[in-house]
Amino acid sequence: xxxxxxxxxxxxxxxxxxxxxxxxxxxxxxxxxxxxxxxxxxxxxxxxxxxxxxxxxxxxxxxxxxxxxxxxxxxxxxxxxxxxxxxxxxxxxxxxxxxxxxxxxxxxxxxxxxxxxxxxxxxxxxxxxxxxxxxxxxxxxxxxxxxxxxxxxxxxxxxxxxxxxxxxxxxxxxxxxxxxxxxxxxxxxxxxxxxxxxxxxxxxxxxxxxxxxxxxxxxxxxxxxxxxxxxxx
Amino acid sequence: xxxxxxxxxxxxxxxxxxxxxxxxxxxxxxxxxxxxxxxxxxxxxxxxxxxxxxxxxxxxxxxxxxxxxxxxxxxxxxxxxxxxxxxxxxxxxxxxxxxxxxxxxxxxxxxxxxxxxxxxxxxxxxxxxxxxxxxxxxxxxxxxxxxxxxxxxxxxxxxxxxxxxxxxxxxxxxxxxxxxxxxxxxxxxxxxxxxxxxxxxxxxxxxxxxxxxxxxxxxxxxxxxxxxxxxxxxxxxxxxxxxxxxxxxxxxxxxxxxxxxxxxxxxxxxxxxxxxxxxxxxxxxxxxxxxxxxxxxxxxxxxxxxxxxxxxxxxxxxxxxxxxxxxxxxxxxxxxxxxxxxxxxxxxxxxxxxxxxxxxxxxxxxxxxxxxxxxxxxxxxxxxxxxxxxxxxx
Ligand SMILES: Nc1ncnc2c1ncn2[C@@H]1O[C@H](COP(=O)(O)OP(=O)(O)OP(=O)(O)O)[C@@H](O)[C@H]1O
Ligand SMILES: [Mg+2]
Numbered sequence: 294x295x296x297x298x299x300x301x302x303x304x305x306x307x308x309x310x311x312x313x314x315x316x317x318x319x320x321x322x323x324x325x326x327x328x329x330x331x332x333x334x335x336x337x338x339x340x341x342x343x344x345x346x347x348x349x350x351x352x353x354x355x356x357x358x359x360x361x362x363x364x365x366x367x368x369x370x371x372x373x374x375x376x377x378x379x380x381x382x383x384x385x386x387x388x389x390x391x392x393x394x395x396x397x398x399x400x401x402x403x404x405x406x407x408x409x410x411x412x413x414x415x416x417x418x419x420x421x422x423x424x425x426x427x428x429x430x431x432x433x434x435x436x437x438x439x440x441x442x443x444x445x446x447x448x449x450x451x452x453x454x455x456x457x458x459x460x461x462x463x464x465x466x467x468x469x470x471x472x473x474x475x476x477x478x479x480x481x482x483x484x485x486x487x488x489x490x491x492x493x494x495x496x497x498x499x500x501x502x503x504x505x506x507x508x509x510x511x512x513x514x515x516x517x518x519x520x521x522x523x524x525x526x
Numbered sequence: 527x528x529x530x531x532x533x534x535x536x537x538x539x540x541x542x543x544x545x546x547x548x549x550x551x552x553x554x555x556x557x558x559x560x561x562x563x564x565x566x567x568x569x570x571x572x573x574x575x576x577x578x579x580x581x582x583x584x585x586x587x588x589x590x591x592x593x594x595x596x597x598x599x600x601x602x603x604x605x606x607x608x609x610x611x612x613x614x615x616x617x618x619x620x621x622x623x624x625x626x627x628x629x630x631x632x633x634x635x636x637x638x639x640x641x642x643x644x645x646x647x648x649x650x651x652x653x654x655x656x657x658x659x660x661x662x663x664x665x666x667x668x669x670x671x672x673x674x675x676x677x678x679x680x681x682x683x684x685x686x687x688x689x690x691x692x693x694x695x696x697x698x699x700x701x702x703x704x705x706x707x708x709x710x711x712x713x714x715x716x717x718x719x720x721x722x723x724x725x726x727x728x729x730x731x732x733x734x735x736x737x738x739x740x741x742x743x744x745x746x747x748x749x750x751x752x753x754x755x756x757x758x759x760x761x762x763x764x765x766x767x768x769x770x771x772x773x774x775x776x777x778x779x780x781x782x783x784x785x786x787x788x789x790x791x792x793x794x795x796x797x798x799x800x801x802x803x804x805x806x807x808x809x810x811x812x813x814x815x816x817x818x819x820x821x822x823x824x825x826x827x828x829x830x831x832x833x834x835x836x837x838x839x840x841x842x843x844x845x846x847x848x849x850x851x852x853x854x855x856x857x858x859x860x861x862x863x864x865x866x867x868x869x870x871x872x873x874x875x876x877x878x879x880x881x882x883x884x885x886x887x888x889x890x891x892x893x894x895x896x897x898x899x900x901x902x903x904x905x906x907x908x909x910x911x912x913x914x915x916x917x918x919x920x
Contacts, residue, residue, distance in 0.1 A: 345915070354821055355911035374826060382823020389914065393818040397534035402527070407822050409527040454822070 301493055302328040302351060302462065307360030307370075309346050309516075320346040321357070322516040328495060330461070333488040335504040336497045338513035344497040345466050347513070351495060352385045352464045353377040364462075382411055386455025386492075388465035392447040394439040400426060400450045401435040407457040425453035429483060445476030452483060456492075463487065465496045469503055481506050532836045535808065543840070546804045550844025550890075551851055553797035558852030558886040559859065559876060560790030566877035567779045568772060574708060574872050575768045580618065580647045580740035581749045582756065583771060584608065584763040597621065598762055601725075601736040608739065611755055613747030618645040619739040621724050621732060625682040625717070627672055628693060633686055634671045636664075637716040639707075640724030640736075647708075647740045649718055654703030657719050663703040668715035676701055682717070684728050695727060712871040739763075782875070794893055797844070801837045801897035809833060809901045814917035816905050821914060826906035833902030834895060841894025845887050852886070853878060 309321040320343045328334055328351075336344050349355040350362055353369045362370045369380050381387070394403045404422040413421070426435050429449040439447055448468060455463050468484070469477035481503050488494050488508075496503060504510050505524070512520035536543045586598040598604065601619060608617045621640035626633045639648055643656035649663065654676045657663050662680070664672070674680050679700050683693035699719065707716050725732045743752055749767045757765040766774070809816070816829055856876035863875045 346911075349911035352821075354914070355909070378820065378823055378825050380823075381821060387821055389818075391917070393814070393821075393914070393917075395531075395815055395818070397531070397538060402530075406527065406819070406824075410822070410824050410828065458823075 298330040300327055301330045301332075301365060302495075303361075303363040304347070304351065304357075305361045305363065307347075307350060307357040307362065309343070309350060309355070310358045320516055321350070323360070324513075324517055326511065326518060328493060330493055331488070331491060333484075333494045333506075333508040334496070335507035335510045336495065336513060337499070337504050337510060338519075340499075342513045343516040344513055346516075348464050348466050348495065348497050352387060353380050354387075382407060383458050384460050384462060386452075386457070386460040386463040388448070388451050388455050388463065388468045390467035390470040392439070392444070392451045392471070394447055394450055394454070396439050399436050399438055400431060400442065400453075403439070403450055404453045404457055407454060411458050413458075421457070422453070425456055426450070428456075429453045430479075443476070444472050445479055448472065448476075448480055449483065452480070452487075456487075460492070462493045462495070465494070465498075467498055467500075468496065469498065469500045474502075478502065529835075532832055532839065535812065536836055536839065539808075542804070546800060546840055547844045547847060549800045550797050550841060550894075551847035553793045553800065554845045554848030554886060554890050555852035555855055556793035556848075557790050557797070557889065558849060558882060559856050560786040560793065561882045561886050562852075562856055562876040562878055564783045564786035564790070565879070565882065566875050567782055567873070568776055569877045569879070570872065570874040571775050571779075572768065572772045574870060575771055580616075580742050581768050582741040582743065582753050583766045583768075584617075584739040584741065584756065584760065585737070585766065587762060587764050597732070597735040597737050599735050600762075601734050604760060604762065605736070605739060607759060608741060608756060611752065611759060613744050613752040613755070614741055615744040615747075616645050616742040617739050618642060618647050618742075619721060619736040620646065620648060621721055621735060622737045623684075623724055623727065623732065625727070626685060626693060627680055627682050628696075629671075629673065633693070634715065636668050636671065636682070637710065637714060638682070638724055639716065639718045640721035641718050642721055646718070647742075649705035649707045652704045652706050654701075657702055657723075659720055659723060660698075661700045661702045661719065663705040663718040664701050665705060665707050665710070665714070665716045667713055668717050669701070669704065671715040674701055676704060695729070699723075706871070708872060709870050711867060711869050713867065794889055797841070797890060798893040798897045801840055801894050802900060804840065805833055805837045805898050805901040806904075808836065809905045813905070813908060813913055817908060817910050817913035817917065820906075820908070820910045829906045830899070830902040833905055834898035837898025837901075838891065838894050841890050841897070842887075845890040845894075848890075849883055849887070 304324060304326045306323050306325055307321055308323055311318040311320060324347065336347065338344055350357050353372065356370050361368045364384060369377060372380060401422045404425055405418040408418040408421065423435055426432055429452055431446060431449055434442060434446065442450065469480050472480065477500060484494060485506055496507065498504055508525050509523045511518055586596040605617050605619050608614060619642060623638045624635055625638045626635050641648055669675060672680050679698050681696045681698045683696040685694045687694050705718060710716050725734060743749060753765045753767045860874055860876045
């Protein structure tokens with residue numbers, strides 16, 4: 294077990310307001326959070342407290358209304374679209390509740406897509422996609438399309454895809470939300486292994502089991518952090 | 527991988543893609559036809575005038591080309607003077623008139639052309655030989671109207687005299703050949719005879735008169751220069767080069783060109799809107815997938831490329847199909863318009879030139895590319911987090 298090291302990701306006083314007809318929704322209200330290299334952070338809290346919003350800002354899928362999001366010292370909230378996209382491509386892996394695989398591509402092609410975008414040569418992409426699918430336990434299903442896979446298998450393909458460009462950070466929003474308990478456990482074990490292998494994880498979840506597997510649990514309410522507990526180093 | 531994605535997304539909705547391609551094909555067929563129409567008449571008119579290598583026409587002053595009523599006198603002197611001009615190789619005078627033939631209880635009217643057999647440029651012999659004195663070359667339509675065949679004799683007069691209840695100047699003439707007349711409708715009964723024979727009709731009113739003359743130039747002679755010299759030397763006639771005649775005819779067919787331009791633009795707009803509609807629908811239903819790609823780090827410009835490439839692929843596929851379809855419909859339309867009474871048989875409205883196909887394809891490719899840009903731009907701009915959230919709700 295590698296203890297949390299240097300600071301990797303830092304949200305500083307971030308606000309996210311959604312302009313609505315009438316008054317604005319304040320999804321995040323001056324939230325600050327620091328995540329260190331190698332850490333495994335679970336973010337929990339009641340529905341609507343701003344967990345997904347926070348994760349989007351950490352991964353530069355969205356911009357804060359105010360505040361900074363620093364990744365290894367660089368404010369990714371200030372990047373232009375091109376640079377932000379490149380940041381997502383090379384530095385972050387995303388895992389979504391609904392898997393979001395591209396239906397017309399095979400498992401291997403889904404995993405290879407971010408590598409193609411990053412300019413990895415075809416041979417190397419194929420080899421690495423096969424390797425990653427084997428890592429998540431789907432070595433035999435590389436040629437299958439998402440519709441031919443179960444939910445748990447699709448989520449494992451999505452995790453393999455998140456790892457395509459060897460990001461140091463993986464962000465997951467309710468990765469077990471669509472899965473039954475047993476399949477969920479498999480995903481939790483996979484995350485465990487991922488973290489032990491050195492990947493920094495930030496996981497939003499309602500899943501008690503998943504939250505217990507993390508090293509640190511951050512409790513949110515009404516757009517702010519109300520409790521921050523370290524379960525293990 | 528990009529290509530695979532574009533192909534896969536087009537293949538995902540085979541029927542829809544096929545229908546769109548068919549629609550674009552129809553629009554591009556129309557476009558091609560209109561491009562062909564816009565230049566086709568001019569081209570085929572020029573070809574018609576060039577058929578026999580006559581580059582200059584002489585006609586009585588103040589008349590339109592092909593006006594068969596007007597004539598000019600002292601024709602022999604005129605033709606001789608024209609033949610004496612430097613750069614002139616051949617002068618083919620002709621006289622147009624109408625003759626009648628008794629048929630049953632009534633009469634048949636035929637157009638008559640007086641020509642000099644050796645140099646005439648009005649018809650090509652199909653059968654038999656050229657007419658000597660007292661003889662005729664007839665068009666198939668004339669043979670049918672007169673109820674005669676080659677070798678038969680037919681009596682032709684200059685008119686019907688109601689007082690005497692008789693044909694004027696009825697004289698027997700022998701049909702010795704069948705001709706294809708370039709400048710008259712295929713359905714029009716026409717006979718050609720020696721110029722002197724026709725000039726001798728109408729009680730001397732046509733003596734030494736001609737309707738027009740066609741001039742073939744010596745090799746290397748410059749049509750415009752010879753035409754200027756002829757005009758100076760022959761003040762009683764207007765001198766028209768093929769280029770002038772085409773330009774004059776052009777003004778008269780401007781109507782067709784305007785029509786072609788408008789219908790062509792409409793076709794292009796229809797094709798453009800078809801592609802835009804399809805790509806908008808396609809982008810809308812894939813909005814979630816596009817947001818996922820963007821989240822995974824696919825650059826906005828790649829999304830634009832992908833959508834534009836799809837629109838372009840549709841346009842090119844539709845355009846190629848439309849090329850074939852356009853050629854078929856052009857032939858069909860040409861047949862319909864060609865049946866217009868009195869039109870020379872060789873006049874075509876739709877003439878295919880490779881350049882036309884290039885023009886139509888080029889316009890289509892531009893329209894197809896532009897059509898993809900708006901939907902692709904929308905796709906590339908979408909807010910990623912909000913779109914993913916909406917997808918999760920849907
Ligand atoms: N695009 C948006 N437009 C308007 N309001 C939004 C938008 N996204 C989020 N919100 C609002 O912001 C608040 C926080 O939403 P968020 O999705 O971050 O909550 P959450 O903690 O992830 O909830 P859940 O556990 O249900 O997923 C909610 O009140 C939500 O309605
Ligand atoms: Mg959420």
